[in-house]
Amino acid sequence: MAWNEPGGGKQHDPWSGGGRRGGNGGGNNGGGGNNQGPPDLDEALKKFQDKINSLLGGRGKRSGGGGGKPGGGRRNTFALPGLLIVIALAVWAASGFYLVDQSERGVVLRFGKFQEIVTPGLHWNPPLVDDVRMVNVTRVRSLTQTQSMLTEDENIVSVEISAQYQVANPRDFVLNVRNPEVSLENALDSALRHVVGGTEMIDILTSGREILGSAVSSRLQSYLDSYGTGLLLQTINIESTAPPDAVQDAFDDVIRAREDRQRTINEAMAYANAIIPAAQGQAQRLIEQGQGYRESVVAEAQGKANRFNSLLTQYEGAPGVMRERLYLDTMSEVLGRTDKVLVDAESSPMMYLPLDKLRSNQSGQNGQNNQDANAQEVDPQLLDRLRSQGQQSNRSSSSSNSTSGIQREGR
Numbered sequence: 509m510a511w512n513e514p515g516g517g518k519q520h521d522p523w524s525g526g527g528r529r530g531g532n533g534g535g536n537n538g539g540g541g542n543n544q545g546p547p548d549l550d551e552a553l554k555k556f557q558d559k560i561n562s563l564l565g566g567r568g569k570r571s572g573g574g575g576g577k578p579g580g581g582r583r584n585t586f587a588l589p590g591l592l593i594v595i596a597l598a599v600w601a602a603s604g605f606y607l608v609d610q611s612e613r614g615v616v617l618r619f620g621k622f623q624e625i626v627t628p629g630l631h632w633n634p635p636l637v638d639d640v641r642m643v644n645v646t647r648v649r650s651l652t653q654t655q656s657m658l659t660e661d662e663n664i665v666s667v668e669i670s671a672q673y674q675v676a677n678p679r680d681f682v683l684n685v686r687n688p689e690v691s692l693e694n695a696l697d698s699a700l701r702h703v704v705g706g707t708e709m710i711d712i713l714t715s716g717r718e719i720l721g722s723a724v725s726s727r728l729q730s731y732l733d734s735y736g737t738g739l740l741l742q743t744i745n746i747e748s749t750a751p752p753d754a755v756q757d758a759f760d761d762v763i764r765a766r767e768d769r770q771r772t773i774n775e776a777m778a779y780a781n782a783i784i785p786a787a788q789g790q791a792q793r794l795i796e797q798g799q800g801y802r803e804s805v806v807a808e809a810q811g812k813a814n815r816f817n818s819l820l821t822q823y824e825g826a827p828g829v830m831r832e833r834l835y836l837d838t839m840s841e842v843l844g845r846t847d848k849v850l851v852d853a854e855s856s857p858m859m860y861l862p863l864d865k866l867r868s869n870q871s872g873q874n875g876q877n878n879q880d881a882n883a884q885e886v887d888p889q890l891l892d893r894l895r896s897q898g899q900q901s902n903r904s905s906s907s908s909n910s911t912s913g914i915q916r917e918g919r
Contacts, residue, residue, distance in 0.1 A: 643678040663709040680738030
């Protein structure tokens with residue numbers, strides 16, 4: 509028999525000092541025994557079971573020894589419900605802890621009414637009382653649509669559009685609209701049809717795509733704000749615009765013609781940009797030349813007027829001298845620019861003196877030029893005759909005033 513087996517006559521405890529027999533032949537009693545070893549595990553387990561049974565209203569432990577009369581335990585009717593309530597409360601409290609991710613926000617509803625918005629971290633809310641709905645506020649969501657619609661000039665065009673958006677207000681996103689994504693899809697369709705319906709087909713298919721995208725974006729955001737969806741648009745992209753397949757070839761021809769027209773316009777503008785500056789420069793040069801000529805004429809006229817005024821002052825002081833001087837200056841100026849020839853009208857044959865040839869001979873640089881200039885010889889007798897005639901005319905002019913003009917001509 510094992511040392512710790514219940515019943516029997518003796519129990520040998522290896523941790524005690526040999527032990528001694530109990531009073532009733534059972535196990536060791538607490539009074540008078542010298543037991544300093546570790547407690548009996550089986551006995552401790554039995555005591556715990558007895559306590560549980562007593563709480564649950566079951567039979568307790570037999571009193572006394574093995575031959576004792578069994579006694580009935582008193583049943584506790586509130587023990588089991590209390591234990592179940594404690595366990596349920598513990599489970600309920602433990603289930604109230606939750607973790608909010610960094611990219612999320614938690615919308616707390618208490619009995620269906622908005623309570624607060626919780627930030628990232630560990631939180632606790634009473635289960636079955638508060639309802640926490642997680643909303644991702646950093647993820648960029650996308651929506652793409654392809655629709656065929658009428659333009660302003662009553663043509664059909666197919667437009668593919670995509671929208672990127674985020675949740676800006678978790679409270680509005682959860683509470684205001686039942687399905688925000690469906691509302692966004694319907695609002696995008698409405699805004700696109702409104703903008704395309706007010707735009708011509710050629711603008712939608714060519715240069716008006718950027719304007720179309722910005723107009724749709726502003727109108728769609730106004731729709732979302734009025735609905736209170738809590739969504740914020742990031743970008744609106746017009747992926748593609750195309751006419752119906754039946755008119756695709758004709759539209760390609762129109763596009764090519766438009767490109768040719770634009771190319772011709774660009775060439776004409778380049779030619780104009782090259783010609784207009786040159787013409788403007790020439791016009792400015794003519795204007796400046798005219799202004800310079802005007803200033804020179806005015807200055808020359810003013811100089812002549814000043815010279816005349818000066819001569820008038822001198823003329824008033826000595827009229828005869830001034831008349832003589834003016835006559836000589838005028839004749840020298842006129843005769844200095846003309847060729848002069850002396851002709852002997854009395855001689856036969858007629859002889860003449862080419863003074864222009866003589867002057868050109870004096871300005872020549874070599875002997876060959878002198879020979880060419882003197883090709884026509886001058887008679888020495890003719891020169892003597894001209895000198896004598898000049899002296900006679902001078903003497904006759906000094907005797908009378910009527911011959912003063914002849915004297916001046918002889919000079």
